[in-house]
Amino acid sequence: MTTTSSIYRQNSTKTMIYFDNAATSYPKPEEAQAEVINVMKHFGGNPGRGGYAFAKETSQYMDNARKEIADFLAVNPYKNLLFTSGATEGANVVLKSCLKRGEHLIYTGAEHNATGRPVKWLESAGIETSKVPISGEKETDLKAFEALIRNNTRLFVVNHGSNVFGYVQPLPEIIALAKRYGILVFADMAQTAGFLDFDVAASGLDFACFAGHKSLMGYGGIGLLYVRDPILIRPLIHGGTGSMSRLLNQPVVLPSGFEAGTRNLIGVGSLLGGVRYLKKQTLAAVREHERALTKRFLAGLRELPQVMIYEVGKEKTRLPVVSLNIRDYAPGDVAALLEEKANICVRAGLHCAPLAHETIGTSAAGTVRFSFGVFNSEAEVDVALSVLSVIK
């Protein structure tokens, strides 16, 4: 990851600069690919379903993977970490089962549609909701949170790190506030896991969802849900669990009660491979690398008067995600120019997060988003700056 050479797309003769890691990381590390192949070659049978050795070995593989990934995410006990089809499923499980009609939740102005849309849906199901604004100033935001608490407030829904402007919310302080009022906390860690260190088990957090295919370096279709106590939620998807099959009522045991149907074992493998890659690199080194790229990019941007950068909070704690616009160019036009001139891949528009765009005042057209990953280099950042400098 410390190489300064550009990343070449494997199936192309043309250099590609991939700055869309907040949508999904690319490329994936060799370890992720190798582990998918390992699963395909050496495992089979349906985990949790068969009594014969082959199926049991496969179940054991899944159990070990859960343990190793839980350890990496500081989740304990490891069976409280559930494999889902992605962060979105995890958010839906929690949001649609932990509140009763008439209760109240507070969500933030940084939410992605993975939480924003379930929250909107909950309104139609008789749940009261309030949006807390994001100023980027910790004390202000905590006071704003506290001001919205009602007698019936049951849950805080907190985007840990924004996929639009990279701001990291003060989750420990938010949890502390919630605990003072006996309120539960759900954190959307889709953007932060695999980048920030966060001790989930020690934090007092009640729920967290994770995406496998972003900074955790796995492939799409696998995610995780942490639940401190399963009594707080109910399964969203009912079906065969390989456990207590006689019951037509879904058994609420961890993890199988929340993992109905046959799991995505090759996805689990890819996530395990991704986590092993990160362990080898160390999260601190990954973070330092991506922060250095972000800092270099922001410094370069500040030299360009035509660029409007959307900054929330302090630079040093942010994610490697930068949203910008250039004068009155449509974001899509800037993205198209970046691709045309230097094969740079960035995302333009709303990035599935209209609430975050309300916060930075870009709801109409969105932004151009650059998001750096472990395989990006300073040279690539410089190419982007050089192209941006000529768009005036």
Next chain:
Amino acid sequence: MTTTSSIYRQNSTKTMIYFDNAATSYPKPEEAQAEVINVMKHFGGNPGRGGYAFAKETSQYMDNARKEIADFLAVNPYKNLLFTSGATEGANVVLKSCLKRGEHLIYTGAEHNATGRPVKWLESAGIETSKVPISGEKETDLKAFEALIRNNTRLFVVNHGSNVFGYVQPLPEIIALAKRYGILVFADMAQTAGFLDFDVAASGLDFACFAGHKSLMGYGGIGLLYVRDPILIRPLIHGGTGSMSRLLNQPVVLPSGFEAGTRNLIGVGSLLGGVRYLKKQTLAAVREHERALTKRFLAGLRELPQVMIYEVGKEKTRLPVVSLNIRDYAPGDVAALLEEKANICVRAGLHCAPLAHETIGTSAAGTVRFSFGVFNSEAEVDVALSVLSVIK
């Protein structure tokens, strides 16, 4: 598939005879593995999310895969075929959104927990339910269905082919009956797709769910949901769709409105590879091969007086799934003996389908289930018969 040599497990020196294909097919065809590797090597970016060429190519790959798989399943228009995390998710989407409180559904005595548990959950949500018994005799069963119809009956929930006793329900006739009364039909095709020919689009069926990892020969974690008209259902999982991102309300467009979050693209690849393998073999040839194995097995079993076979319906239309018991042996003990003596993998117990066991009177302990796949051979069937013959 016409080879008579035994299948060797790739990571073992010991021959393994895998007769648990109804749980998940094993091994997977080379095509499925190769397509997963193809996706990992050549695609990236988040399908449906980026405006740059690389993400668009990946979106195009997913779109083409959907088209090719829809064509194979006779689904039309192809965008009405949704990628899910498995058959279970598809069943949950339909069952939990197409009925209103106070309406009535009829389900069958062959349901798997993938439909049985959502149905049970619906009872707690104010939906009336009735179970239609399965006799295996078409006219009797159709009359039983009809007798249960009420003024408020909205839906039939029909297991197309049983994962316990292999009986194939007369779906075209059931659909015709439903249409006469203006009732919707949901079919669970987890066991039949990739084995039976069924023209989904022409059938008049309203909904069907499919498992990618059974006879369709992909890996776990990918499935399909067919919906004739999206107006009939609502998404179960709300989140980012890459479409109409400004809306906090989930857009109900096909397919993205029902595919919130990042899809399992390597899973899609595996399913596409599996389908291509089946197209090459032809379904007719696959069916002939697996039926021949089933017939040979049943003929051998009939020579063994200690074996109780659970047969429902006519032999010639059944799936390659056979449930049996031997005198008063516990099913788990028979399975253990089969493994000990000849490394035969079968499943013992309830197979996540207690309703089906009520039908054949094996609710207490379940059965020993043999399920044949495209890579099984006559020689393997003979080994199983020979082991069974000495368990007395």
